[in-house]
Amino acid sequence: MRSIELFAGAGGLGIGASEAGFHPAKVVEWDDYCVETIRENQQRRLGIVKGWPVVHGDVRHVDFSPHHGQVDLVSGGPPCQPFSLGGKHRAHKDSRDLWSEAVRAVRETQPRVFIFENVKGLLRDTFASYVSYIQLQMQYPSLDRKEDEDWADHLSRLERHHTSGKEPEYRLVMRLQNAANFGVPQRRERVFFVGFRADLGIEWNFPDQTHSLDALIWDQVVTGAYWERNKVATRDRVINPRHEARAKVLQRTFGGLPEGTSRKPWRTVREALAGLPDPELNPEVAAELLNHRFQAGARSYPGHTGSPLDEPAKTLKAGVHGVPGGENMLLRPDGSVRYFTVRESARLQTFPDKYKFHGSWSETMRQLGNAVPVQLAAVVARDVATHLQSA
Structure with missing residues (x-):
């Protein structure tokens, strides 16, 4: 066609x-x-x-x-x-x-x-x-x-x-x-x-x-299947309080997932970035991959808090308003933040790993944000x- x-x-x-x-x-x-x-x-x-x-x-x-x-x-x-x-x-x-x-x-x-x-x-x-x-x-x-x-x-x-x-x-x-x-x-x-x-x-x-938030909440809060599937130690598990509240509603009202709910859980940042070396902790290894270099300068403040590791990312932005990169940050379980690399952002946008983006970090993030x-x-x-x- x-x-x-x-x-x-x-x-x-x-x-x-x-x-x-x-x-x-x-x-x-x-x-x-x-x-x-x-x-x-x-x-x-x-x-x-x-x-x-x-x-x-x-x-x-x-x-x-x-x-x-x-x-x-x-x-x-x-x-x-x-x-x-x-x-x-x-x-x-x-x-x-x-x-x-x-x-x-x-x-x-x-x-x-x-x-x-x-x-x-x-x-x-x-x-x-x-x-x-x-x-x-x-x-x-x-x-x-x-x-x-x-x-x-x-x-x-x-x-x-x-x-x-x-x-x-x-x-x-x-x-x-x-x-x-x-x-x-x-x-x-x-x-x-x-x-x-x-x-x-x-x-x-x-x-x-095909996927739902309720299924993710059930796997994280009720069964723990999400943490086991991703081999996350108990000390590293950070659960959104709103998800805990929703889990109680699901158990009390439905005894499980409501009828018609997609059984596949929302995919999270952790799952999207699986297999990629941390560009801040392992810069030399990360640099061997396409568009996977650490970008310094990330900081958190009200309205600019980053995407929790164990939820889907917030909407990637084109970076033309406010702080360069907009909300395009990873929020780690320990509360620290860093900017997503271009490769990580491409994963969040489901581009193939072999797809290379042309330009500086801010320019490529604009392409991905759009x-x-x-x-x-x-x-x-x-x-x-x-x-x-x-x-």
């Missing part, structure tokens, strides 16, 4: 789609460092990106019409800074808002399906009208915005068209998903937009969650691919 990847970044969504069986006809990214990351891995002949035809440039200058009717999937993550909870929340007033370009790619290629994703901040109440605008554009991509029409007038025209009884060109599903619920060792919420071309008649829903976890992307893309093949 053929695809086009927009706003590729360091490659998270694209790698996930490739793992699901989509082969890109075009991969578009404007950022120099992200492009160098992809190209450096191509030069290293890393199979998952080796054949990607990368277009290094502004998506607004790319003509997609030669691919009309020839691709199955258009995917990507339009720049999220206009909606990020850590940004200035300018949305459609921000020049980095390129949702219209994502819709244009769909209009010019008419793929069988599209997958777009963005940050949780997109769902803020202040953006509600604009989110409706995005959704209606995706459902009716051929109803393009006129030259003299602002977005609000275009929205009104789309609403009239939608309520006139016209059949949508794409049947759209939107949902907020937490990556931790799909085995990613990080609490990371992303909004997904998945639309199948209406003429295909495909019925689709998001894949069921990325979609590969595993989450692959879960969605595989399910989409299965439905396309069945159709």
